[in-house]
Amino acid sequence: MRGEASRIADRESRDSLAPKLRDTRDEAWRIGNELFAITSLLDHNVHVERALTDPSRPAEDKVAVLNTLLGDQAHPMTMEIMTDLVGRRFSRVSDIANAVEDFGVDAMMYYADAQGTTLQVSIELAQLHSSLLNLPVVRSKLYDDSVSSETRVKFFRALFADKDFDKVTMRLAEHATCNLRNRRYLATIQWLINKFSRHMGESMVTVTTATPLTDEQIDKLIAIYSKKVGRGVHINSVVDPTVLGGMRVQVGDEVTDNTVIAQLDHLQRTVKATA
Template sequence: MTTQEEARQSELDGVLDGQQVVPQLAAELFAVVDVLDQQPALRRVLTDPGIEPAERGQLIDALFGQRVSAAAQQVLRQAVGLRWGGGARLADALERQAVRAAFATAQASGTLESVEDELFRFGRLVDGDAALRSAISDRSAPLSARTQLITDLLDGRADAVTVELAKRAVAARSRSFDLTLESYLSIAAAQRGRALAQVVVARPLTDEQHDRLATVLAGQLGRPVNLQVVVDPQVIGGARVTVGDELIEGSVSGRLESARRQFH
């Protein structure tokens, strides 16, 4: 993502953060994303730099003004007023805000941490079950059938926000299920002002090891860290830590050395 794109995302984040977030806001924004995905011509019009932002905003009012809340309308109007360089990027930006709205709902109810944990654990479950992974990823099967599978697996066993986001991740608009879920978790971590680090270790961490590694990484990154711990007996040398696209091996930094020794 370029600096300009990050600036636009940040601006749109601020608009959503200024709204009173209620459960239906995420659903409304996801519904608009679905409409944009289904109508390429509409995407082109809403991102056409030859059309004034005010005109694009009027079109949003005409299309969605009576169908979505005032909060959703504010986000939509701001979104179409920005330059995204293409309709697909507009849809991506709105999907991000829908995910953020869902997490904001969980945060308001005090369940954000458990939702993050449930999404991560479900992702690991899918990754470890070849048949389930294939069923979820099979684009020749109707999307409704694949999302129903998620409902059957999680409904009543996980938070409602977890269920809805897992179902959205099945659509995997431009990526795979696992990468979509990972992007959602990154959004959740950012929403709490944290970095997201995946830690692959040979054996489960004790609470002390978990806290020590989180402290070391927080010092390295300059902000608190959410750890996603994956146990892989084939890992050699302690821990393999990934933050975004950056791989941090346990032996690279002296500040990680004391934590690394805990894993032997």
Template sequence: MAAVTTESLASVQKELAPTLAQADLEVARELFAVLDVLDSSAGLRRSLTDPSREAGDRVAMVRSLFGGKVKATTMEILDALVSRRWSKERDLGDAVETLAVVVVVVQAEREGLAGLEKLESALLDFRRTVASSHEVQRALTDAQATPEAKQKLAAQLSPEAGAEARLLIDRAVTSPRGLRPAQLIERFIEQIAARQQRWIALVTVAKELDPSSVQRLGASLDRYFGRELKLDVVVDPAVVGGIRVQVGDEVVDSTMVTKLNDLNRRLAS
């Protein structure tokens, strides 16, 4: 992914974090529907990613197409996306897909890490089932089969899937965007795995902690990060003392090694 696209996607996700956190599955469905429109029209993709057009013009265009047809939340997401610059025309569609999946994953995340694991498990089970049968693979990639037929088969293969998993599985079998369904499922799983890191605290300490200390630490970290975390405690004598905690991209480091390195940098400056 080119730097311009990477930066645009990151900035949109940061800007829209509160919006994405409140969005429901209908928003995800609408984003996927918009993606279908984008994928069907090269001219529209060019117009909405044309760097010579003012951002306001691109926003006006996307509103003329989808305004009043989608929820306000969906429209807010689209406005933010088309106002950014993208390295390639297709990158805009990829970004719409990414945010649609984020909305689905956030829904599952409302049950905490268990919700994410449930969603991931459903997708993994479906992928394994498909991979184990050439007949199923042919059926799901048959150009003559209707989307409804593929959805029906997918439902038979994944009867325990919840609403979030069902939406992503249906998407993979009906609109894989040039991929095989299992490949798109794998891409969805990668997004879920990345999101799970927000719920796992990698804790590095100099020596083993007793169970009561781990429990107290866990309670303190839950309060600090504002969510219930799963602790992964690693003992590394090299840290000398203190503790290092990483949750996703957030790092809290109070180890002696870090303090000494900071002191050395200040003395050398």
């Protein structure tokens, strides 16, 4: 959890630079990728993190470190973001990497906005999350730090090769396994879903059923969950015949599983426990 100083630094920096980052439109793709690369660099080099967050070090020295690291290769907006961040105070040295990653995700969201695919990416991330819920072995391979990041990314691409995901969905999903950042894979995907939901001003409600929902069912779910969360919701309907019947509903980190398969699993565990 970030300390108060880090939360303030992150929020103020993003609030001040959001309009400029949003205005980069198609260039936001490049900026987001650069920021993800810098996040990884910081995560793997604590000496650089310390050099960029040392409160006793003049801001000019920190900018000089940035120039050495990035040279003239980085997009001007990337450099402006990093210059702003190193001029702020962080609770812990590692928190600057969190702030850079946040900016990277923001850039990807603004790129999706420019392409008109923001809702599509949000839905695809929810579909990805739902598809992995009952695959613990697969999930564990996506955050297995005993293998290289290249191996994990290659595994992800092979796993979802038949999915026609948007390029932003793919980039975010690959970032989640390429740079683990001490998080489990699904936790990162859920974090991304939540960020997109807040960005759109809606909450994503993923509903998994054995057969497609009717329009009447969708309208009813929208009414129920809009009232429950106090804001507009989007229903992401996922059809999974293996659940047999019933419904699994996920809103943020909260999952309500009333599917037949979940009830059978619960019954089996109960029988084993009492045997």
